[in-house]
Each structure stands twice: as C-alpha cells, then as structure tokens.
Amino acid sequence: MSQDTSSNAQASSVGVSSSVPSPSVMGTYGRLNVVFDHGEGSWLTTTTGERYLDFGSGIAVNALGHAHPKLVAALTEQAAKLWHTSNLYRIEGQERLAERLCAASFADAVFFCNSGAEACEGAIKAARRYQYVLGKPERNRIITFEGSFHGRTLATIAASGNPKHLEGFGPEMPGFDRIAAGGFTADNLSAVEAAITEETAAIMIEPIMGEGGIRVVPNDFLRGLRELCDTHGLLLIIDEVQTGIGRTGKFFAHEWAGIEPDIVSVAKGIGGGFPLGAVLATNEAAKGMVPGTHGSTFGGNPLAVAVGSAVVDTVLEPGFLEEVQRKALRLKQELARLKDEFPDVILEIRGSGLLLGLRLKPAVGDAIAACMDEKLLCVIAGDNVMRLIPPLNVTDEDLAVAINRLTKSLARLSSG
16 A cells, blocks of 8 residues: 555544645645644654654554654764765665565565655556566556555556546546455455456555555465466566555565565555655566666665665564564454454454554544544544554553553443
C-alpha cells in the first residue's frame, strides 16, 4: 500500500471539517484539530502539552517511533556532511543500503525513490519494460485486486480502481485488469488465471490490504499466484509499502508464504519518518531498467539513505523481529479478550504482526473519536475497520497503556 487516504475519511468520520486551518494550504486533507509539537518513542505531545499514545505511527511510517536516537544521529551526522548531489554521481550511502536490502531479501537490485506511490509506479514500469525487452511489447497489462491501494498517481489509482479516487481525473489509465473482491479463495485464484491473456505482464498484490480493511492474503493464495506467474511467464509484484521492513514480524510479509517475488515496492517504514521508497527486483525482472528508462531527482539522496540504513540496521539486529512477533502475539491476545468483553462492538480481529485491525459494529469514526478522547491515536481503514499500527519497538508498558485506553474507549461504545 502506498500513501494512504485515511486522513480525509478519518476527519470526516469524527465530525471534523475537511477545511484546513490555513487557507494557504491546499485543502486536500481533512485534518483533526490537533497539532503535535514533538514526540519520543511511542508518544506524541501537542503544542498545548497533551500527550497521546501513537498507535497510528504516521500510517505505518514511524517504524521505530519518534526521535529514535540512532535515526537522529544518522540524520544529524549526514546533514552536516552532504544533503544532495543527484543521481548523476555515485552515492556511497545508497550503495550500502541497496547491498543491505539485497542481502536481506530475494532482490539483486534496488531503485530508490521518495514514496510508496513512486515505488509502485516504478514496479509497474519495470514489469512492462521487462516484457518489452523480451520482445513482447503487447504484454503490458497488470492484474490487480479490488480493495487494493497502491498510491495516488494516475497509474496507481487505475491499478486500485477505487471510484472515489478516480472521479474527476479524466479517462482512467488503461492497462489494468482487476479481480473482483470475493475473498482470497481457490475460486478467486481461478478467476485470476482466467484473467490472464497474451497481454498480461504481471500480477500485483498487497500481502495485507491495509486501506482495504486489513484483509490478510492467505499464504496458499500467494503461493498460487507465484505458480501462475511461473506457468505463464509473468512477474509477481508484491506491494510491501505498508507491510515491509519488519511490520509483520518478518523483514517482508511475503516471507511467511515461503515465496520469492520478482519485484517488491517498499516505502513508509523504511525511512522511519524520512521520505524514502524503493523498488526491489531480481536481476531478471530489472533487465529492462537501463540508463534513461527511469529516474528520480531526489530518490536515494544522502539524507534519506542515511536514515534508511539506520532503520534497516536496527530492524535486522539479532532478536528484533522475534520481539516484534512476541509483542504482536500479546497485542492480538489482548484484542481477542476485548472482543469477548465487547461482542456488540468488535466483530472481527484482522491482521498480522503489528498491523492489526478491529472490524467494528459501531461506526469506526465513533471509535476513533472515543480513542482520541482517551489520548490514543488509531487509523481508519475500509470495511469499518480501525487500524492499530504501533511502532515496532513499542514497549510492553506502552502496550499495557494502549489496551487500558482502548478498553475505556470500547466501553463507551458498548450497549452492555
């Protein structure tokens, strides 16, 4: 998933106007009436001194919380040396981070950009270019899934197909064949196979549909997609913008399925709050991306890759991902207890790792507002789901505080 649209839905759901405080800021977001001044760990403090426990993490961006000392040190050190040179020249930190990412994953090569939308756009271009250099330019269509979210560029909104995102932006960009929402079942896998034609270049999917309601794609389904791609000469693109860099307790979520994709899009957590995205690919999948085919002025600049390297180094420290898995299990168990306590509020618990969602019976906006009143920040998702996305290094003490505040919030919505 790329840059979320949650802010607009979140503000409107809790009764906040979509206007912005300053008319100088374009009104594309509905913002909640709170201004944060500084943060530390899992906590944010407003300009008026109120402290909020952050279980939204900037929509899964602040993977290591706020003001993490290693990230601050990396950025400060680099800022005093060199900010920008462009990709006309070698960037030492970029090469180091690329090597680190490749060593920790399926990938052989990395293209750096600035956001999830750019990463997904780059993945689409790489897949089309791959088929082109194979002498099959007609293979330029991508199979995607309804309920997905891959970004806000013209290509990525066409890939996702949400009518609200497409409205008013002219003709929909061609080249995408969307599979109707219907669960990730054997029948749905058959629908994917039926959609494959001589024009298909790749299949693109999120392992967990964040914006679409924290819908987890089963491992068997991902393995089935891998087999279809192998059988039909297609590339498998996994959008790990929200699920990558440790969010599910593995470095990448697709690792749980035991598969290797051809291309992965990454952003959000990889920069720990600094704008950074990346397209990871095998050498085979990247064979068409030669000089002049793609580029980015700011992509992989020295500041971004310095912070990105600090994030990756931290997440790959021995025991870190195991701790994510342990804390995720604890949080999920506590949520299961709350579901039993408030059956008239919580209908279902979804997600994996520290990307969890509560599908609710009351309006999710009411739940977000109740949590805000308890100084707990959460994020809206589709299908009336409230997302819980704490920093990966959230402490056990903060987990306990969050459960306490969530319990009080849900109690206000319960008729029991």
